[in-house]
Amino acid sequence: xxTTIMLFLLQxxxxxxxxxxxxxxxxxLVFAVTxxxxxxxxxxxxxxxxxxxxxxxxxxxxxxxxALAMGIGACAFDLFVARKTLHSRLILRSILxxxxxxxxxxxxxxxxxxxxPPVAVCIALSLVIVAMIGLYLYRIAFQPxxxxxxxxxxxxxxxxxxxxxxxxxxxxxxEGQRGPAVLSGAFTAGxxxxxxxxxxxxxxxxxFIVGLxxxxxxxxxxxxxxxxxxxxxxxxxxxxxxxxxxxxAFLLASVIGALSGIMIVPITTLYYDSGFLIGLKGxxxxxxxxxxSYPLTAGAxxxxxxxxxxxxxxxSNYKEVIVFMLLIPVLLLRSLAAPAVEEEKD
Amino acid sequence: xxxxxxxxxxxxxxxxxxxxPGVPPFWxxxxxxxxxxxxxxxxxxxxTGVGGLTSFGQAAFVGFGAYTTAVLTxxxxxxxxxxxxxxxxxxxxxxVLLGLITVRLSGHYLPLGTLAWGLGLFYLFxxxxxxxxxDGISAIPPLSIGAFRMLSPGSIYYxxxxxxxxxxxxxxxxxxxxxxxxIRALRRGHVAAEAFGVHTPRAKxxxxxxxxxxxxxxxxxxxxxxxxVTPTPFGAHAGIEYLFIAVVGGAGYVWGGVLGAAIxxxxxxVLQSYLPLILPGSGQVETIVFGIxxxxxxxxxxxxxxxxxxxxxxxxxxxxxxxTSLKLETRSHSPGQGSVLLQVEKARKQFGGVVAVNNVSFDxxxxxIVALIGPNGAGKSTTFNLxxxxxxxxxxxISVLGKKVDRAPPQEIVxxxxxxxxxxxxxxxxxxxxxxxxxxAHLRGQSGPLASMLRLDRVDEAKLLAxxxxxxxxxxxxxxxxxxxxxLSLGQQRIVEIARALCVDPMLLLLDExxxxxxxxxxxxxxxxxxxxxDGGMSVLLVEHDxxxxxNLADRIVVLDxxxxxxxxxxxxxxxNPEVIKAYLGVAA
Numbered sequence: 054x055x056t057t058i059m060l061f062l063l064q065x066x067x068x069x070x071x072x073x074x075x076x077x078x079x080x081x082l083v084f085a086v087t088x089x090x091x092x093x094x095x096x097x098x099x100x101x102x103x104x105x106x107x108x109x110x111x112x113x114x115x116x117x118x119x120a121l122a123m124g125i126g127a128c129a130f131d132l133f134v135a136r137k138t139l140h141s142r143l144i145l146r147s148i149l150x151x152x153x154x155x156x157x158x159x160x161x162x163x164x165x166x167x168x169x170p171p172v173a174v175c176i177a178l179s180l181v182i183v184a185m186i187g188l189y190l191y192r193i194a195f196q197p198x199x200x201x202x203x204x205x206x207x208x209x210x211x212x213x214x215x216x217x218x219x220x221x222x223x224x225x226x227x228e229g230q231r232g233p234a235v236l237s238g239a240f241t242a243g244x245x246x247x248x249x250x251x252x253x254x255x256x257x258x259x260x261f262i263v264g265l266x267x268x269x270x271x272x273x274x275x276x277x278x279x280x281x282x283x284x285x286x287x288x289x290x291x292x293x294x295x296x297x298x299x300x301x302a303f304l305l306a307s308v309i310g311a312l313s314g315i316m317i318v319p320i321t322t323l324y325y326d327s328g329f330l331i332g333l334k335g336x337x338x339x340x341x342x343x344x345x346s347y348p349l350t351a352g353a354x355x356x357x358x359x360x361x362x363x364x365x366x367x368x369s370n371y372k373e374v375i376v377f378m379l380l381i382p383v384l385l386l387r388s389l390a391a392p393a394v395e396e397e398k399d
Numbered sequence: 400x401x402x403x404x405x406x407x408x409x410x411x412x413x414x415x416x417x418x419x420p421g422v423p424p425f426w427x428x429x430x431x432x433x434x435x436x437x438x439x440x441x442x443x444x445x446x447t448g449v450g451g452l453t454s455f456g457q458a459a460f461v462g463f464g465a466y467t468t469a470v471l472t473x474x475x476x477x478x479x480x481x482x483x484x485x486x487x488x489x490x491x492x493x494x495v496l497l498g499l500i501t502v503r504l505s506g507h508y509l510p511l512g513t514l515a516w517g518l519g520l521f522y523l524f525x526x527x528x529x530x531x532x533x534d535g536i537s538a539i540p541p542l543s544i545g546a547f548r549m550l551s552p553g554s555i556y557y558x559x560x561x562x563x564x565x566x567x568x569x570x571x572x573x574x575x576x577x578x579x580x581x582i583r584a585l586r587r588g589h590v591a592a593e594a595f596g597v598h599t600p601r602a603k604x605x606x607x608x609x610x611x612x613x614x615x616x617x618x619x620x621x622x623x624x625x626x627x628v629t630p631t632p633f634g635a636h637a638g639i640e641y642l643f644i645a646v647v648g649g650a651g652y653v654w655g656g657v658l659g660a661a662i663x664x665x666x667x668x669v670l671q672s673y674l675p676l677i678l679p680g681s682g683q684v685e686t687i688v689f690g691i692x693x694x695x696x697x698x699x700x701x702x703x704x705x706x707x708x709x710x711x712x713x714x715x716x717x718x719x720x721x722x723t724s725l726k727l728e729t730r731s732h733s734p735g736q737g738s739v740l741l742q743v744e745k746a747r748k749q750f751g752g753v754v755a756v757n758n759v760s761f762d763x764x765x766x767x768i769v770a771l772i773g774p775n776g777a778g779k780s781t782t783f784n785l786x787x788x789x790x791x792x793x794x795x796x797i798s799v800l801g802k803k804v805d806r807a808p809p810q811e812i813v814x815x816x817x818x819x820x821x822x823x824x825x826x827x828x829x830x831x832x833x834x835x836x837x838x839x840a841h842l843r844g845q846s847g848p849l850a851s852m853l854r855l856d857r858v859d860e861a862k863l864l865a866x867x868x869x870x871x872x873x874x875x876x877x878x879x880x881x882x883x884x885x886x887l888s889l890g891q892q893r894i895v896e897i898a899r900a901l902c903v904d905p906m907l908l909l910l911d912e913x914x915x916x917x918x919x920x921x922x923x924x925x926x927x928x929x930x931x932x933x934d935g936g937m938s939v940l941l942v943e944h945d946x947x948x949x950x951n952l953a954d955r956i957v958v959l960d961x962x963x964x965x966x967x968x969x970x971x972x973x974x975x976n977p978e979v980i981k982a983y984l985g986v987a988a
Contacts, residue, residue, distance in 0.1 A: 207510065212690040216688075
């Protein structure tokens with residue numbers, strides 16, 4: 054193997070790894086705060102990517118309508134739960150956040166889709182649409198189950214994944230799509246060629262990691278989220294609305310997912326069901342990171358990306374086998390290192 | 400102890416279905432599929448619902464079963480009946496290998512770990528040459544008995560449902576046994592089970608193997624039903640689907656697995672055949688509706704459909720009182736008066752910079768009641784954990800009957816005749832008082848899982864239950880014997896813990912705040928019980944905050960403060976010790 058190939062594979066691996074790192078971070082975040090193992094994380098990726106690609110090619114993405122439909126559902130849940138204590142402010146707020154907002158976004162989408170909008174508008178719209186889907190998703194599917202076991206939440210998460218994936222096929226069809234580069238242009242350094250796109254990926258990943266670190270370390274909301282993660286009941290007693298924490302977690306996860314999708318779709322063709330595998334690789338990273346540590350997860354994700362790049366070059370048939378089997382030695386190490394801890398489960 | 404009647408009725412019903420005139424052959428195909436899924440789900444019920452180990456990887460074990468028979472019958476021409484045990488063995492062996500790695504993982508690592516190797520194995524199935532890569536293996540011979548070849552879905556139907564019923568019976572037998580109680584205790588954390596000699600990693604591995612073998616059986620049947628195997632049915636999605644079959648049905652119930660399989664298989668079928676009529680032309684609508692209905696179902700019945708259905712039937716008072724004339728062997732020698740049972744010498748426990756127990760020394764002699772008292776945070780419970788092997792001491796030594804037991808795990812300590820209760824009650828709330836107490840006698844029974852499944856353990860089991868019932872009567876809870884432990888008051892639960900500890904037939908009983916939550920009369924009864932036990936030759940070491948209780952009961956008192964022993968002596972001397980008064984009431988007093 055020569056140096057050029059190695060450097061190329063390394064670069065490829067790091068680019069993919071950066072994406073896995075973002076997804077891994079989102080998974081850690083959502084799990085810590087809500088105990089949901091977010092299998093539909095992959096759908097946020099495809100929704101973001103394909104919404105962006107559709108808009109850029111002048112098509113109307115179905116996700117905007119989905120956001121409105123889910124918003125109506127979320128509003129119905131809100132009003133039904135509060136049916137005994139309804140007052141006008143609450144109704145108004147729920148309608149504004151859950152119906153008016155997605156309706157405006159839908160109108161904008163219809164307006165822009167007709168005239169092949171610039172890249173920035175496509176990105177903004179895609180992010181907003183997927184963010185709303187994530188937010189309403191928590192309200193409809195997971196908030197009513199917040200008190201149940203991790204297992205039940207997990208199964209619900211699978212159900213959501215199936216539904217969203219099916220909807221993805223409905224909206225985007227079975228063909229794959231590619232989107233325009235977020236940042237075009239490229240330069241070469243030595244034998245390596247850096248595209249604007251890959252630099253964007255690195256930049257955004259680092260920005261997000263730093264941003265999350267600041268958010269959790271310095272802001273009140275970040276601290277509230279951490280408190281919820283450590284002890285839900287304690288957080289509630291201290292006046293933290295755990296529902297709000299869940300909403301923030303889902304919002305962040307969907308934005309991160311959509312952003313990852315927008316960053317990959319100019320590099321690789323994405324299909325409606327591509328997200329699942331991409332999300333799972335984020336999982337692998339998250340597990341290696343122990344589902345608690347952000348820096349470890351990020352490091353592990355880059356490692357996963359590099360292993361994937363090299364195994365697709367040398368043993369492309371066994372690429373997935375190698376990536377997923379990576380976990381076995383990690384788990385083995387963890388189980389040998391971890392002392393027997395007592396945990397009470399309900 | 401469940402009635403066999405409903406099962407017989409169910410079996411007769413299932414046997415009769417193919418003979419009902421007018422049953423479409425397609426229904427039989429559906430029932431075949433339900434049976435296959437039910438087998439896997441049943442394993443998951445035991446693994447996930449009862450044992451608390453979530454696995455996404457069961458589809459891979461179905462694959463092991465299916466591919467084993469596929470390769471052996473096509474390439475090597477073996478008879479399907481010969482490959483049945485081989486399929487089960489292959490699934491079981493892989494379960495041991497994967498289980499050794501996986502079952503020690505705690506919490507969320509476990510399900511994610513299983514997801515990872517489930518996916519990895521799926522890709523392996525679809526890449527290996529001798530498994531036919533993505534095309535799989537076809538032309539698998541059908542099952543046959545003599546000249547009768549089970550070619551149609553209707554003929555293999557009996558094989559499948561016989562397998563389901565037999566597996567259900569064996570699984571229920573297993574749960575209702577010594578091993579079953581150990582498995583059912585797993586979900587509540589392992590400290591309590593281990594304190595009574597349960598080897599928890601082994602118990603986890605056992606359920607893991609059981610579930611894998613059931614999955615392998617399903618795979619073997621599947622291969623001979625389809626007569627061809629491809630990798631797709633053994634992928635991640637299938638693994639996830641098996642898990643939600645178990646959860647939808649009711650993850651803690653064997654029949655919940657069967658019901659869940661019926662619900663999911665029929666629901667999918669109905670959606671596939673009727674949705675296109677309502678919403679024509681759209682691709683994956685059934686997946687969408689299926690996903691949404693799954694979430695809705697969970698929101699309506701988070702515990703699963705089976706327990707929800709059962710709640711409509713009035714609960715029978717189940718369980719007879721065990722025949723208490725049956726006796727277990729008792730401890731052969733009891734140490735004589737004045738000999739030292741337990742010697743704690745300069746025991747020290749540090750958690751990072753915090754010294755929880757600081758060079759504490761004391762002993763417990765035969766036939767005496769020693770109380771360990773001290774303000775909150777004095778290190779009393781930590782001392783208990785050091786003695787019982789839950790924690791190991793940073794330095795110092797602990798000896799039982801003159802033998803050092805510094806590094807011994809809890810399972811070894813209990814074998815020496817030291818049993819304990821917990822400050823925070825550790826009972827299995829959804830098991831009856833009798834079953835909870837019987838865990839205490841775990842080490843005094845011998846029957847293994849196979850004997851339990853085949854009901855060869857009944858003599859042994861009757862003795863264990865008799866012992867449990869005797870101890871329950873001894874502590875005065877005979878009336879509550881068949882109630883669920885979780886339904887008792889906290890004070891009563893503490894007493895149940897004492898009965899469980901007594902089932903060990905201990906020489907030394909360690910009680911962590913036994914009187915907390917008891918009413919006045921109950922405290923007096925407890926004190927009398929403890930005195931009787933002492934007079935019968937047992938020693939008691941107790942932590943307690945109720946001074947009146949301690950002063951009237953204890954022969955000797957050891958006082959800890961901030962991890963250090965500050966006094967030791969008879970109740971009379973402790974009462975007037977200035978150090979003790981200072982520790983409890985402060986300097987000014």
